[in-house]
Amino acid sequence: MSKPTVALIGRPNVGKSTLFNRLVGGRNAIVSDRAGTTRDRHFGDGTWNGRDFWVVDTGGLVPYSDETMDKAIREQVERAVDQADVVVLVVDGKDGINPIDGDIAQRLRTSGRQVVLAVNKLDELPEREARFQFFELGLGEPWPVSAATGKGSGDLLDEMVRLMPEMDDTVDESEIRIAVVGRPNAGKSSLINKLLGEERLVVTPIAGTTRDSIDSQLRYDGHLLTFVDTAGLRRHAKVDDTLEFYSNIRTERSIDRADVCILVVDAERGLHNQDLRIANKAWDKGCAVIILVNKWDLIPEKDANTAKRGEEQLIEKAPFLEFVPFLYGSALTGQRIRKIHDMIIEIAESRKVRVATAEVNRVLQALLERAAPPQKAGEEVKLLYATQIESAPPTFAIVSNRPDAIPESYQRYLIRGFRKAWGFDGSPLRLKLNRRGER
Helix, strand or coil, X not given: CCCCEEEEECCCCCCHHHHHHHHHCCCCCCCCCCCCCCCCCEEEEEEECCEEEEEEECCCCCCCCCCHHHHHHHHHHHXXXXXXXXXXXXXXXXXXXXXXXXXXXXXXXXXCCEEEEEEECCCCCHHHHHHHHHXXXXXXXXXXXXXXXXXXXXXXXXXXXXXXXXXXXXXXXXXXXXXEECCCCCCHHHHHHHHHCCCCCCCCCCCCCCCCCEEEEEEECCEEEEEEECCCCCCHHHCCCHHHHXXXXXXXXXXXXXXXXXXXXXXCCCCCHHHHHHHHHHHHCCCEEEEEEECHHHCCCCXXXXXXXXXXXXXXXXXXXXXXXXXXXXXXXCCCCCHHHHHHHHHHHHHCCCCCHHHHHHHHHHHHHHCCCCCCCCCCCCEEEEEEEECCCCEEEEEECCHHHCCHHHHHHHHHXXXXXXXXXXXXXXXXXXXXXXX
């Protein structure tokens, strides 16, 4: 990454995610009064006084806890500090100094990182005097701030930018955004960790460990791949927890912003209706789709035709899956996983292909000669000409004298013909039928 990185750390429920949202100018992190809401490192873009930087929100740090989740979060915070250029220790100005604050401060003093001490929840001027007690932490000037209202955030940002190292201005390659989606505990975080080559996301056997959408970036073969690990999508009828409800919303927003969606399916549980709903949602949004059947190594009885038979059954339920690549592997062992990088790039580039109008009409004419549109009583149905009007996903407009008389079966015939001519594997291809004179 060419931009400096700022990591927000601190004990649970001091307002790190609220401050994160304030610094990146949006509501990218889930905020809740429940301690421990943030579990992974959460990346966002920040800009101040002409400087661009990454902001990393981390889980609440509990230094000496032996709880599985606390230990996993602790490892993630340590990685965030190791990779940060500036560390912001967030403390609660209303609670005063907590022993955990002192322990974290002691570790930061020997970390070799530039550290800013942010005293949060000081909304009113008299309360800002409470910041002085935090000099005791030995981290220099305590900066008073109210993440909720924005008071003091400008001064805090000034100090953060002052401590940032100068970075080389480099032009990033075109970014490909990949949303990794699926039901809870299918192995999404394990997949991204394997693709990134490091344990960047919290992975535990507890279903639903990931609650937010987490961005992780990797440069590969001249491309910038941004992987978004999402919370496992459940049916809305089964979401009775407010926090999980917002996690589902963030997942759906991640699909909206993605170029490619990797649907991770647990091979042992099979591809269920909810998986099909997720894939269909991504397809309808215009995303390219890859289906990774994870934990394939755990299927004891299989032969060369097992996968093919399974795909044929799925295509009967959801015909669009005929155009979606399936990959069978294991995020845990890495079996066949490395193929995904090249597959993502190939599919993303194909999704953006532009076909010249003359070529579109040449292929359309060949399809018409092979099979004319069905004729109904009245005026003859004619397809006059066609052109590509959009890419990503590829969208073609066909002008007809009677567009309403062209049945879906014939539209599918045309789509198959266009795919045979130009590929677009893994990507939805859309037709827009217009009457002459319409736009």
